[in-house]
Amino acid sequence: MADPSRKPDVFQAIADPTRRQLLSMLGEREMPVTVISGHFPMSRTAVSKHLRILADAGLVKERKVGRETRYRLEPEPLLELKRWLAYYERYWDNKLLALQRFVEGDETDGTIALVAPEEDGTRTAE
Amino acid sequence: MADPSRKPDVFQAIADPTRRQLLSMLGEREMPVTVISGHFPMSRTAVSKHLRILADAGLVKERKVGRETRYRLEPEPLLELKRWLAYYERYWDNKLLALQRFVEGDETDGTIALVAPEEDGTRTAE
DNA sequence: TTGACATGAAACCTTTTGGTTTCATATAAT
DNA sequence: ATTATATGAAACCAAAAGGTTTCATGTCAA
Numbered sequence: 001m002a003d004p005s006r007k008p009d010v011f012q013a014i015a016d017p018t019r020r021q022l023l024s025m026l027g028e029r030e031m032p033v034t035v036i037s038g039h040f041p042m043s044r045t046a047v048s049k050h051l052r053i054l055a056d057a058g059l060v061k062e063r064k065v066g067r068e069t070r071y072r073l074e075p076e077p078l079l080e081l082k083r084w085l086a087y088y089e090r091y092w093d094n095k096l097l098a099l100q101r102f103v104e105g106d107e108t109d110g111t112i113a114l115v116a117p118e119e120d121g122t123r124t125a126e
Numbered sequence: 127m128a129d130p131s132r133k134p135d136v137f138q139a140i141a142d143p144t145r146r147q148l149l150s151m152l153g154e155r156e157m158p159v160t161v162i163s164g165h166f167p168m169s170r171t172a173v174s175k176h177l178r179i180l181a182d183a184g185l186v187k188e189r190k191v192g193r194e195t196r197y198r199l200e201p202e203p204l205l206e207l208k209r210w211l212a213y214y215e216r217y218w219d220n221k222l223l224a225l226q227r228f229v230e231g232d233e234t235d236g237t238i239a240l241v242a243p244e245e246d247g248t249r250t251a252e
Numbered sequence: 253t254t255g256a257c258a259t260g261a262a263a264c265c266t267t268t269t270g271g272t273t274t275c276a277t278a279t280a281a282t
Numbered sequence: 283a284t285t286a287t288a289t290g291a292a293a294c295c296a297a298a299a300g301g302t303t304t305c306a307t308g309t310c311a312a
Binding site (some may be wrong): 011016018042045046049050066067068 | 300303
């Protein structure tokens with residue numbers, strides 16, 4: 001993450017379709033800003049600002065290589081979203097809850113929230 | 127859903143912390159607007175507008191009972207979010223992907239998107 | 253060293269968002 | 283019939299979001 005003073009809200013970060021597109025684009029390979037912005041119908045600066053928001057949310061990491069800055073996906077913050085979503089799985093499927101917990105409990109830190117921890121899924125101060 | 131002319135973007139809908147709180151509140155029991163808004167530090171009208179946005183996204187359903195309108199959670203649209211998230215699971219965990227697919231393929235319609243379908247997870251026209 | 257390229261910062265603008273207060277309408281209670 | 287309750291619609295407002303253009307800076311290439 002870049003600056004902790006800027007709010008790193010992952011829900012907010014993925015709300016914008018352009019930013020979701022950015023994430024899917026940066027999944028496999030890292031890319032410099034100019035190349036990335038070539039795929040979007042907006043200015044390079046606008047794309048740069050979206051990347052900044054994603055970086056603040058911890059969803060992308062930047063790496064300086066010579067005169068260019070390359071961005072790549074950092075999927076870890078999506079775990080918060082997964083945790084939030086896990087709570088609601090019980091509403092559309094109950095019978096698979098136990099197995100789901102087993103699977104997800106092994107790949108995360110084991111604290112799948114089956115009772116919504118903050119009522120809204122934010123981690124205000126931890 | 128209320129009016130199809132209003133955009134039913136689930137990503138947008140859950141971006142707001144108040145609306146996430148609303149969802150968690152309406153999970154178990156349906157509630158009328160006045161009771162709901164009693165839990166929030168804003169006007170009843172403001173809460174009502176949030177509920178409208180959630181309804182447009184299909185995340186809550188309203189039911190008129192006498193002079194009051196009761197709202198309750200409708201979790202189905204969260205499946206889109208789950209599908210979107212499923213694509214990124216491969217980035218933080220590869221070895222459990224097969225089992226994950228098995229589990230989720232059984233509880234959804236079976237079309238877990240392992241290749242992002244629209245590049246950004248939106249269902250523009252389907 | 254000089255010029256081209258890659259990028260972020262700054263200033264600015266327009267639209268959307270999240271909130272307010274006021275008003276209209278429908279139902280319930282007396 | 284009259285009054286109180288429950289709610290949404292409307293008009294309005296400030297702040298945030300998403301975009302632009304311009305400018306400054308750092309790095310690579312001649």
